[in-house]
Amino acid sequence: MRQTRNEMEARKTVLNAGDHLFGQSLVSPNGAYALEHRTDGTLVFRDNLASEDLWQVSVPGSEQAWLYLLTEGLLVLRTATGVPVWSSGRIDRQVVAALVQDDGRLVLVDADGNQRWSRDPVDAALTACSTPARGDRLGVGEVLVGPIVSPNGQYALSQNPDGRCELHTTPEAPGGYRTVWSAWIGAPGAVLSLGQDGVLRAGTDSTVLQRWTGRMRLDASTVVVSEVVVRDVGDVVLVGEDGSEIDITRTAAEETRLAGVEREFAARELEESAKPARPAGSGMAKDWFDSLDLSDFFTITWVEGVDGREALSRLGAEADAITSMTYDDAVSAAYPEHDENGSSALAVPVGGWVAVIEPNGYQGVYRGTEMSAGTQAIVFHEGMDGTHLAWHRDGKALAVYSDDDHDELAGGEPAPEGVDPSAFVAFMARIGLGEYREDEDEGDFLPPALEIACLAAGIVPEPEDFAGEHLGAVSSEWG
Structure with missing residues (x-):
C-alpha cells in the first residue's frame, strides 16, 4: 500500500544537523523502530514490531516542545521558550546527522558515519540496578558505583559525576593521590556498566568503547568485553571474551617514565643544593x-x-x-x-x-x-x-x-x-x-x-x- 505525501513527510530516516522534528517520526530503515515526536511535545521511542514504547520524555504540563539537532552536535528537546527538557549529552561539532538503526539504537554520526553518541533500547533503570563491581575489576552485569582497586591497593578506577572515568593513585600509594589517566565516557551522572552482551555503556549510551580507546571508527557491536581490570602496575585493561587485551591504557609505562624524571630532578636538586653560594661582591656592578x-x-x-x-x-x-x-x-x-x-x-x-x-x-x-x-x-x-x-x-x-x-x-x-x-x-x-x-x-x-x-x-x-x-x-x- 502506497504512502500518502503527508505520511512520507511525517516519517524521516535521517535528521540532519540544523533540522527539527514536530509531529514527525525518525524511523529505522527496516521500519522496526521509530523515534516519534508528538504534537504535545512528548518524545517517544517505539518498538513498532512489539507495539510498545521503550522509553519516552514528557514535557511538563501542556507546553509544547520541538526536537532539534543543533549544528553544535546536540540532539535537544526544548520548549518554545528555549527551555531544554532533554538532550543527548554535550556539544560535539563532528555530528552531522541523527539516525535510528535497525537494531533499535538512536545514534548521532559524523560525516564518515562514525557513531559519536547512542541511546540503546535498554532499560536505564534496570542497568542502574545491576551488581556493583568489586575488587579489581568490572565484570559482565556489573556497574561502577564505587572505585575498583588494583590488588596491591595503589591504583583505583572510579567515575566522576561529570561523566569521566579516572584512574588515580590511592592515598596509600607512594607520592599520595594523583590522577594518572582519565577519559570522558558519557553524560554527567550516567553510570558505567558492562552489559550481558559485552558492551560498555554509560547509562544507555553504548559508544563508551570508542571514547575510551579514542578509536571512533570502532564498531562496539563487533567487540565483546568480558572485564575491565585494574592492574598493580597502573594499567587499566579491557579484556575480551577470549582473554585477549582489547585495549590497555599503557599508563604503567608513563608512570615509570615520570618516576625516572622525578628521580633525575631530585638528583639535580641535590647536586645544585650542594654547590656553594656565589660570594657577595664578586660580580660586576649592576x-x-x-x-x-x-x-x-x-x-x-x-x-x-x-x-x-x-x-x-x-x-x-x-x-x-x-x-x-x-x-x-x-x-x-x-x-x-x-x-x-x-x-x-x-x-x-x-x-x-x-x-x-x-x-x-x-x-x-x-x-x-x-x-x-x-x-x-x-x-x-x-x-x-x-x-x-x-x-x-x-x-x-x-x-x-x-x-x-x-x-x-x-x-x-x-x-x-x-x-x-x-x-x-x-x-x-x-x-x-x-x-x-x-x-x-x-x-x-x-x-x-x-x-x-x-x-x-x-x-x-x-x-x-x-x-x-x-x-x-x-x-x-x-x-
Whole structure:
C-alpha cells in the first residue's frame, strides 16, 4: 500500500544537523523502530514490531516542545521558550546527522558515519540496578558505583559525576593521590556498566568503547568485553571474551617514565643544593642595568668600533627613522598605548662599543651576524622562552647559546653552535658558572649571560652612560 505525501513527510530516516522534528517520526530503515515526536511535545521511542514504547520524555504540563539537532552536535528537546527538557549529552561539532538503526539504537554520526553518541533500547533503570563491581575489576552485569582497586591497593578506577572515568593513585600509594589517566565516557551522572552482551555503556549510551580507546571508527557491536581490570602496575585493561587485551591504557609505562624524571630532578636538586653560594661582591656592578628597568623581553646587542647611526642601520633602521631620543622615549615607543607591541632601539656608546638596546624587541638575535661585519657583535636576549647569548665576528658566529640551551649555558659548557664553541668559556669560569648555585641570590648579580657579554667585550657600563639623549629609531618593520 502506497504512502500518502503527508505520511512520507511525517516519517524521516535521517535528521540532519540544523533540522527539527514536530509531529514527525525518525524511523529505522527496516521500519522496526521509530523515534516519534508528538504534537504535545512528548518524545517517544517505539518498538513498532512489539507495539510498545521503550522509553519516552514528557514535557511538563501542556507546553509544547520541538526536537532539534543543533549544528553544535546536540540532539535537544526544548520548549518554545528555549527551555531544554532533554538532550543527548554535550556539544560535539563532528555530528552531522541523527539516525535510528535497525537494531533499535538512536545514534548521532559524523560525516564518515562514525557513531559519536547512542541511546540503546535498554532499560536505564534496570542497568542502574545491576551488581556493583568489586575488587579489581568490572565484570559482565556489573556497574561502577564505587572505585575498583588494583590488588596491591595503589591504583583505583572510579567515575566522576561529570561523566569521566579516572584512574588515580590511592592515598596509600607512594607520592599520595594523583590522577594518572582519565577519559570522558558519557553524560554527567550516567553510570558505567558492562552489559550481558559485552558492551560498555554509560547509562544507555553504548559508544563508551570508542571514547575510551579514542578509536571512533570502532564498531562496539563487533567487540565483546568480558572485564575491565585494574592492574598493580597502573594499567587499566579491557579484556575480551577470549582473554585477549582489547585495549590497555599503557599508563604503567608513563608512570615509570615520570618516576625516572622525578628521580633525575631530585638528583639535580641535590647536586645544585650542594654547590656553594656565589660570594657577595664578586660580580660586576649592576646599577646601570637596574636603572634601565627592562621587562622580561628585551635585547642588548654590543657592537664594537662603530657609531650609533651605523649600529642602528645594521639593525635594520631606515636612515630617516634615526633621530635623537632618550631611553624613556625608546621605552614609550616600545609600549605604545594604542597598540599591544611596538619596536624601538636606542644606541648608547660604552667604552669603544655601542650598546643597542631594544626594550621590547629581538632584531639583534637575527641580525647579529650582519651587525658584526668588519668588527664583532655580542647579543644578549631575554625572553619568555629563555636566554639567547651569541658572539659574532666579521660575519661568522663564534659561539651561540639559543633559548633551549639552558643547561650548557648554566653549566659553563661550550656552545652547541658556532665555529669557536668555547669562545665564552673562559668568561663563564670567571663568574663561576657551574660552580655556584644557579639561582642563589640572583638579585645581587647581573643576569649571568649579560655579565659574560660585558666581560667578553671588556666593558664596564655606568648608569650615566645611558642618561640624556642618544641616537635611536622606531620602525614598524621590526614588528
